[in-house]
Amino acid sequence: MSVAAATPPVLEARGLVRSFGGVRAVDGVSLAVRAGELLALIGPNGAGKTTCFNLIGGQLRPEAGTVRLAGADITGLPPPRVFRAGVGRTFQITATFGSMTVRENVQMALLSHARRLFGLWRPARERMRREAEALLARVGMAEQAERACGVLAYGDLKRVELAIALAGAPRLLLMDEPTAGMAPAERGALMALVVRLARESGIAVLFTEHDMDVVFGHADRVVVLDRGRVLAEGTPEAVRADPRVRAAYLGWISV
Amino acid sequence: MDALILQALNGLASASSLFLVASGLTVIFGVSRIVNFAHGSLYMLGAYIGWTLVTRLAGDGAPGPLGFWGGVLLAALAVGLVGVVIEVLLLRRLYRAPELFPLLATFGVVLIVQDLALWIWGPQDLLGPRAPGLRGAAELPLLGLRFPRYELFLIALGPVVLGLLWLLFHRTRFGVLVRAATEDREMVGALGVDQRALFTGVFFLGAALAGLAGALQLPRESVNLHMDLAVIVEAFVVVVVGGLGSLGGAFLAALLIGELHAFGILIFPRITLVLVFLVMAVVLVLRPHGLLGAAPAGAAPAAAGAAEPVVRPAPAPVRRLGLAALALAFALPPFLGDYALSVLADLAVFVLFATSLHLLMGPGGMASFGHAAYFGIGAYAAALLAHHLAAPMAAGIALAPIAAGLAGLGFGWFCVRLSGVYSAMLTLAFAQIAWSVAFQWVEVTGGDNGILGVWPDPWARDRLVFTYLVLALCAGAGFLLLRAVHAPFGYALRALRDSGPRAAAIGIPAVPVRWLAFALAAAMAGIAGALFAYGKGSVFPTLLAIPRSVDALLMVLLGGVQTVTGPIWGALAYAGLSEQLVRATGHWRLVLGLAIVALVLFFPEGLAGAARRRWEARMAAARP
Numbered sequence: 003m004s005v006a007a008a009t010p011p012v013l014e015a016r017g018l019v020r021s022f023g024g025v026r027a028v029d030g031v032s033l034a035v036r037a038g039e040l041l042a043l044i045g046p047n048g049a050g051k052t053t054c055f056n057l058i059g060g061q062l063r064p065e066a067g068t069v070r071l072a073g074a075d076i077t078g079l080p081p082p083r084v085f086r087a088g089v090g091r092t093f094q095i096t097a098t099f100g101s102m103t104v105r106e107n108v109q110m111a112l113l114s115h116a117r118r119l120f121g122l123w124r125p126a127r128e129r130m131r132r133e134a135e136a137l138l139a140r141v142g143m144a145e146q147a148e149r150a151c152g153v154l155a156y157g158d159l160k161r162v163e164l165a166i167a168l169a170g171a172p173r174l175l176l177m178d179e180p181t182a183g184m185a186p187a188e189r190g191a192l193m194a195l196v197v198r199l200a201r202e203s204g205i206a207v208l209f210t211e212h213d214m215d216v217v218f219g220h221a222d223r224v225v226v227l228d229r230g231r232v233l234a235e236g237t238p239e240a241v242r243a244d245p246r247v248r249a250a251y252l253g254w255i256s257v
Numbered sequence: 258m259d260a261l262i263l264q265a266l267n268g269l270a271s272a273s274s275l276f277l278v279a280s281g282l283t284v285i286f287g288v289s290r291i292v293n294f295a296h297g298s299l300y301m302l303g304a305y306i307g308w309t310l311v312t313r314l315a316g317d318g319a320p321g322p323l324g325f326w327g328g329v330l331l332a333a334l335a336v337g338l339v340g341v342v343i344e345v346l347l348l349r350r351l352y353r354a355p356e357l358f359p360l361l362a363t364f365g366v367v368l369i370v371q372d373l374a375l376w377i378w379g380p381q382d383l384l385g386p387r388a389p390g391l392r393g394a395a396e397l398p399l400l401g402l403r404f405p406r407y408e409l410f411l412i413a414l415g416p417v418v419l420g421l422l423w424l425l426f427h428r429t430r431f432g433v434l435v436r437a438a439t440e441d442r443e444m445v446g447a448l449g450v451d452q453r454a455l456f457t458g459v460f461f462l463g464a465a466l467a468g469l470a471g472a473l474q475l476p477r478e479s480v481n482l483h484m485d486l487a488v489i490v491e492a493f494v495v496v497v498v499g500g501l502g503s504l505g506g507a508f509l510a511a512l513l514i515g516e517l518h519a520f521g522i523l524i525f526p527r528i529t530l531v532l533v534f535l536v537m538a539v540v541l542v543l544r545p546h547g548l549l550g551a552a553p554a555g556a557a558p559a560a561a562g563a564a565e566p567v568v569r570p571a572p573a574p575v576r577r578l579g580l581a582a583l584a585l586a587f588a589l590p591p592f593l594g595d596y597a598l599s600v601l602a603d604l605a606v607f608v609l610f611a612t613s614l615h616l617l618m619g620p621g622g623m624a625s626f627g628h629a630a631y632f633g634i635g636a637y638a639a640a641l642l643a644h645h646l647a648a649p650m651a652a653g654i655a656l657a658p659i660a661a662g663l664a665g666l667g668f669g670w671f672c673v674r675l676s677g678v679y680s681a682m683l684t685l686a687f688a689q690i691a692w693s694v695a696f697q698w699v700e701v702t703g704g705d706n707g708i709l710g711v712w713p714d715p716w717a718r719d720r721l722v723f724t725y726l727v728l729a730l731c732a733g734a735g736f737l738l739l740r741a742v743h744a745p746f747g748y749a750l751r752a753l754r755d756s757g758p759r760a761a762a763i764g765i766p767a768v769p770v771r772w773l774a775f776a777l778a779a780a781m782a783g784i785a786g787a788l789f790a791y792g793k794g795s796v797f798p799t800l801l802a803i804p805r806s807v808d809a810l811l812m813v814l815l816g817g818v819q820t821v822t823g824p825i826w827g828a829l830a831y832a833g834l835s836e837q838l839v840r841a842t843g844h845w846r847l848v849l850g851l852a853i854v855a856l857v858l859f860f861p862e863g864l865a866g867a868a869r870r871r872w873e874a875r876m877a878a879a880r881p
Contacts (some may be wrong), residue, residue, distance in 0.1 A: 061758070061761075080761070081761035082761055083764075085761075085764035090381055090762075091762045097758050097762075098759060099755040099757075099759065100755065101567055101568050101754075101819075102568070102751070102752070102755070103569075106748065110749070110752050111764075113749075114749075115764065118745055119749045120745070120749075120773065122740065122744050123741075123744055124744060126745040126747070126748040129745065150567040157878070166759075166763060170764065235753065
């Protein structure tokens with residue numbers, strides 16, 4: 003317990019604020035994720051989950067508040083520098099490189115992590131190939147390494163994005179709706195994989211999710227957002243039992 | 258003081274004409290997202306048709322008011338109909354194609370119209386009649402100055418047309434739909450509006466405005482075959498400075514550019530040609546979407562990358578074919594005459610030129626309308642060294658890529674920070690600045706007379722030796738570019754094109770990668786330019802001019818943007834074709850224009866892309 007208290011959390015966001023045209027989409031959100039822990043960020047549509055993600059991932063600058071990664075201030079850094087600080091990210095709407103194969107997508111992330119982007123001579127296709135294949139094997143996509151990303155099923159694309167995010171050896175994984183568009187059995191398998199990765203490598207995972215089975219089945223802690231503010235926070239059981247959450251969301255959370 | 262007022266009034270008159278052309282261009286772009294290169298041709302057609310109508314309707318004598326104004330309005334309507342024909346037959350089929358294809362198609366139309374105009378009206382300049390009722394000069398109240406009546410009429414016409422367009426767009430159903438479509442095309446379609454009719458209507462309006470502007474020039478200047486390109490560049494500048502799709506912006510920008518022309522001649526007579534483009538560059542750097550333009554809604558372009566085909570190494574037979582072609586190019590020279598040797602050297606130069614542009618357009622996904630700048634800067638670097646310092650050829654060839662690369666770094670610093678059409682227009686602006694320097698800095702560059710006597714060193718003066726030198730250098734530089742495209746750098750460039758958010762999330766820095774691509778492409782084009790200069794023995798400002806930039810664009814698009822070896826085949830086909838056409842027929846523009854249009858309609862992936870698809874289909878069919 004004392005060791006955990008001495009080391010700072012992997013992610014520590016304090017008092018994040020961001021508004022769009024007068025509406026405070028995120029209004030003073032604070033949260034922390036420790037190594038090896040899965041924190042679910044939930045709330046109804048428009049609660050500010052994706053904005054929160056974009057503030058932490060560098061896609062948006064907060065108007066107030068700080069973001070610390072393992073103690074270092076990364077507030078307002080652009081996404082490439084957030085990546086270098088050790089943050090891997092998957093998107094709500096998957097984003098991959100359409101003109102490359104699955105393996106090349108992962109190779110690009112590996113090459114970027116190894117700071118080998120400006121090579122002009124040796125073919126990229128041959129570089130860090132084994133590492134890419136190992137990562138694809140970890141997420142169960144080894145067989146599809148040579149396919150184009152454009153022809154993959156949506157659930158498979160999510161796995162590729164996970165492999166890409168892992169290529170940067172992240173301390174923190176940001177996963178925006180990691181299982182959206184997947185079949186129920188597939189969801190469980192993917193989240194079990196994420197839990198295993200988090201425990202084995204001590205990666206902190208922050209994810210949003212609409213599927214409450216996924217949230218209550220795999221998250222260590224849950225933060226509930228409502229209209230840009232933290233409504234409740236705690237273990238899945240505590241959040242489920244919280245009268246405020248029940249009052250506000252009875253019927254929304256189908257428990 | 259009086260002179261200044263007169264000059265200001267002159268500026269206002271030009272601003273009005275400029276606004277008429279630019280308003281049509283900006284309305285068309287706003288709705289269809291098509292950069293209509295043929296807009297200048299519509300303006301020229303307006304002038305020619307207006308000339309014919311006005312002189313015919315007048316019979317022998319000077320035209321009466323009805324003959325003149327009736328002729329001008331009929332010309333505008335006729336050009337509007339030409340616009341409808343172009344939209345229905347050609348552009349309608351291209352709305353889903355990548356941004357550059359409509360541009361290419363409209364350039365084909367430019368060539369076709371040029372030849373048709375030459376065929377119908379002949380090469381000589383045509384003088385139009387004065388406007389009845391507006392001849393001579395009028396006394397200006399209060400100022401006590403005399404100013405031509407027709408110019409005063411034009412000054413008034415600009416705001417009147419702006420007002421009419423405002424009424425059209427705010428008080429009619431058609432106008433409201435056009436504005437809605439400018440904001441969000443998908444949404445308007447989803448609401449059940451017939452987009453085809455809307456687009457055709459917008460084209461009619463835009464073309465008619467261009468035709469009106471052209472016909473109204475009759476009393477001011479002679480009608481000639483160069484009106485199209487002269488006006489299109491200015492109109493682009495106005496539209497971009499004002500903000501694409503913004504009428505008010507176009508009006509402001511037309512005033513700015515019109516006055517700049519008028520006073521630039523007084524204040525900076527030495528840099529009149531550069532001034533407009535300098536202003537455009539400054540505006541775009543300060544306001545990346547023009548004076549009154551807005552950022553495109555809902556950053557859509559990211560999704561466009563999803564449709565790109567996967568780039569894979571060429572299949573072995575194709576690679577063997579390429580190597581065989583290269584071997585043939587190196588084996589042939591001893592059996593060729595001087596003329597064939599110089600054609601071969603030119604082809605090699607064009608292949609390198611096109612390959613360098615392809616790095617930006619293919620993997621980079623950036624359009625460059627001014628690639629000739631780097632070709633020309635390379636050529637001038639070598640020529641200036643030879644002319645002023647009598648330096649050997651090796652020094653010239655070594656300096657050329659450095660000079661062009663530095664220019665690429667300088668220009669690219671601005672261009673990589675803008676998006677899409679704005680970035681492309683900035684490349685055009687920089688190319689025009691470079692051209693103006695070559696044209697106007699007579700003491701150093703020789704101006705229009707160019708620099709003569711840029712010959713290779715004695716050891717390479719033999720045609721055969723020189724051809725081998727060119728082949729070796731072009732093959733080497735081209736090979737370097739091919740390696741770069743397949744290396745991590747080329748992949749990083751492609752990653753940025755495919756998905757900006759994903760590239761950023763894995764740490765690929767957009768600006769440095771694209772900036773380096775600019776410099777690399779520029780340096781390689783510079784080598785091509787220097788070799789071209791030594792091959793011809795001279796350099797002229799035309800090396801940096803717009804037609805040469807268009808040549809490069811055509812070669813790349815002809816070969817296929819999405820295919821790594823596309824620019825090679827494109828350059829060979831285009832340079833070979835135009836060379837043969839110029840020799841075989843007086844109507845080469847017509848044939849080339851029709852070929853471009855056919856290509857865009859039937860081979861949208863370019864020659865290499867189409868060949869690859871056939872190959873893949875055959876391989877798939879052959880598999881059990």
